[in-house]
Amino acid sequence: MSSTVEPVSGYPTIPKDPTAGPFNMASYDDLYQNFQWEDMAKALNLPRANGINKASICIDDHSPEVMQRTALLWQAADGKKESYTFDDLRRETNRFANVLTELGVKKGDRVFVYLDRIPEIFITLFGALKVGAVIGPLFSAFGPEAIRDRLEDSGAVLVVTSPELKERLDSIRGELPALQHVVIVDRKGSAVEPLHPHEVSYAAMMAKASDQFTVPYTDPDDFSIIHYTSGTTGKPKGAVHRHAAIIAQAATAKYILDLQPENDIYWCTADPGWVTGTSYGMFGPWALGATVLVYEGGFKAEDWYQLIQDYKVTVWYTAPTAIRMLMKAGEAVAKAYDFSSLRHLCSVGEPLNPEAVVWGHQVFGHVFHDTWWQTETGAMHICNYPCMDVKPGSMGKPFPGVVAGILDDEWNPLPAGEEGHLAVRPQAPSIFRNYWKRDEVYQSRFKNGWYITGDRARMDADGYYWFIGRADDVINTAGHLVGPFEVESALIEHPAVAEAGVIGKPDPERLEIVKAFISLKAGFEPSETLKQEIKNFVRTRLAAHAYPREIDFLPSLPKTRSGKIMRRLLKARELGLPEGDTSTLED
Numbered sequence: 001m002s003s004t005v006e007p008v009s010g011y012p013t014i015p016k017d018p019t020a021g022p023f024n025m026a027s028y029d030d031l032y033q034n035f036q037w038e039d040m041a042k043a044l045n046l047p048r049a050n051g052i053n054k055a056s057i058c059i060d061d062h063s064p065e066v067m068q069r070t071a072l073l074w075q076a077a078d079g080k081k082e083s084y085t086f087d088d089l090r091r092e093t094n095r096f097a098n099v100l101t102e103l104g105v106k107k108g109d110r111v112f113v114y115l116d117r118i119p120e121i122f123i124t125l126f127g128a129l130k131v132g133a134v135i136g137p138l139f140s141a142f143g144p145e146a147i148r149d150r151l152e153d154s155g156a157v158l159v160v161t162s163p164e165l166k167e168r169l170d171s172i173r174g175e176l177p178a179l180q181h182v183v184i185v186d187r188k189g190s191a192v193e194p195l196h197p198h199e200v201s202y203a204a205m206m207a208k209a210s211d212q213f214t215v216p217y218t219d220p221d222d223f224s225i226i227h228y229t230s231g232t233t234g235k236p237k238g239a240v241h242r243h244a245a246i247i248a249q250a251a252t253a254k255y256i257l258d259l260q261p262e263n264d265i266y267w268c269t270a271d272p273g274w275v276t277g278t279s280y281g282m283f284g285p286w287a288l289g290a291t292v293l294v295y296e297g298g299f300k301a302e303d304w305y306q307l308i309q310d311y312k313v314t315v316w317y318t319a320p321t322a323i324r325m326l327m328k329a330g331e332a333v334a335k336a337y338d339f340s341s342l343r344h345l346c347s348v349g350e351p352l353n354p355e356a357v358v359w360g361h362q363v364f365g366h367v368f369h370d371t372w373w374q375t376e377t378g379a380m381h382i383c384n385y386p387c388m389d390v391k392p393g394s395m396g397k398p399f400p401g402v403v404a405g406i407l408d409d410e411w412n413p414l415p416a417g418e419e420g421h422l423a424v425r426p427q428a429p430s431i432f433r434n435y436w437k438r439d440e441v442y443q444s445r446f447k448n449g450w451y452i453t454g455d456r457a458r459m460d461a462d463g464y465y466w467f468i469g470r471a472d473d474v475i476n477t478a479g480h481l482v483g484p485f486e487v488e489s490a491l492i493e494h495p496a497v498a499e500a501g502v503i504g505k506p507d508p509e510r511l512e513i514v515k516a517f518i519s520l521k522a523g524f525e526p527s528e529t530l531k532q533e534i535k536n537f538v539r540t541r542l543a544a545h546a547y548p549r550e551i552d553f554l555p556s557l558p559k560t561r562s563g564k565i566m567r568r569l570l571k572a573r574e575l576g577l578p579e580g581d582t583s584t585l586e587d
């Protein structure tokens with residue numbers, strides 16, 4: 001693949017990885033020309049007599065040999081280890097499907113799982129898919145307000161949680177009239193007996209449940225999963241996906257993650273609370289029959305390196321902030337470990353800076369392949385492939401079967417080299433089918449037959465895409481999208497806060513941090529103590545990643561004449577940029 005233009009980042013192109021596996025695309029262009037999603041479905045033997053159920057495909061329907069393969073290698077934060085074959089998961093998920101049936105959960109009901117990264121996350125999510133429920137994973141770092149917004153909006157009938165996380169749920173329980181059952185997974189034996197009348201013990205119910213379950217017919221268009229995602233305005237919206245999304249998740253796991261299930265130990269560092277942790281932490285790899293490593297603990301360079309060494313991880317999917325944090329820990333730390341098992345590395349969630357690509361190449365001997373996609377696209381859309389030369393800093397090229405474009409403000413395609421709105425034709429089986437109960441917002445994301453992603457980008461003359469930034473006010477902090485409105489709403493619930501405006505401030509490690517500008521109510525004085533108190537208030541109510549790491553107190557906030565806080569102006573002033581059009585600013 002020859003380069004006709006200089007790489008935009010200024011870093012030389014890195015030739016394709018010679019260790020790319022036999023599944024890789026012999027020729028990207030050839031596959032791009034001839035690709036049919038139907039062929040991918042056929043390769044997965046889809047649809048089947050019982051339609052397309054993600055749980056059947058991922059857990060039950062493998063060959064007898066694969067059923068005996070390890071599906072899940074799990075390491076707890078305290079070092080304890082467990083492992084489950086596909087057949088173990090088949091029996092456990094059948095049991096949980098029977099538990100749900102006994103509790104009256106029906107097809108289409110919303111079942112949410114609010115747990116730390118423990119094996120029961122996977123057992124309960126897939127058990128729920130087996131009964132036809134629409135699953136909703138909740139990140140365990142969410143506070144009461146974040147979980148209330150999601151459970152209330154989705155009308156969840158059942159939540160699986162732990163005694164430790166249940167306290168946060170208890171505080172908002174009265175605001176959730178649709179919620180009928182809370183299933184308690186008590187690994188540590190810390191549940192307070194007796195349980196409330198609406199609570200049931202996971203262990204007790206599972207012990208009585210049969211491990212036989214027949215998955216009912218599931219239409220390809222039936223909803224499978226809701227992931228809540230943040231926008232500029234309003235509360236998070238539930239992007240809904242259908243069972244047929246598995247076709248795209250499996251195809252991309254095969255061609256982009258390059259998974260060779262009989263050999264690979266694959267580690268996805270994302271939590272199943274986020275789309276990466278479901279599409280590629282479970283769906284794509286398990287549809288192929290690959291072994292997945294899940295680590296309960298958080299980030300620490302030494303722990304992560306130890307895991308790669310101990311489990312002989314071969315394929316690793318992580319995120320730019322984590323890579324930058326590993327860079328910060330230094331090469332001396334990295335040198336103490338054996339990374340010879342690694343053969344393919346991928347990254348997602350934020351722009352992957354070229355320095356990180358080059359550093360990864362030096363330290364691990366392989367290039368981090370950047371992949372671009374969103375909660376809404378459900379699967380990778382613009383990526384670097386094992387068979388491709390990597391231009392450090394570029395997101396790569398559209399996946400075969402995906403048509404991408406750069407559009408002007410009238411939603412017409414722009415030529416190569418020009419910056420515009422990044423859009424894709426909504427044709428991959430994984431593209432979202434709605435925002436839960438927000439059809440008008442969903443419809444507003446489509447223009448001229450394109451799905452408008454909300455990102456701005458540019459395509460070069462070789463067809464490589466380069467990320468430029470968001471077209472809206474959504475903040476990307478360490479790969480997590482945060483809506484300024486959500487943070488502002490949490491801030492103004494604090495008794496001292498009169499008004500709040502929230503922006504993303506560029507940060508060398510986390511890409512952006514959440515910064516809040518606050519005016520105080522009469523009787524409150526700015527102080528460091530008050531700042532800390534407000535930060536903590538948001539951190540415990542909303543989420544640890546969404547609290548404002550910086551707060552400035554202002555006498556009043558710039559507003560339009562209709563009273564809307566001008567975040568754009570706050571950001572321009574913070575960054576020392578021109579203030580632009582201020583004609584709508586109130587006097």
Ligand code: PRX
Pocket residue numbers: 229275276347348349350351352370371372373374375376395453454455467469470476479480481
């Ligand atoms: O702005 C883009 C950024 O993350 C957004 C999607 O976030 P979310 O729906 O939470 O899904 C994250 C994981 C799929 C995008 O609109 N983003 C994602 N990947 C990249 C990226 N920005 C630059 N480069 C990427 N590779």
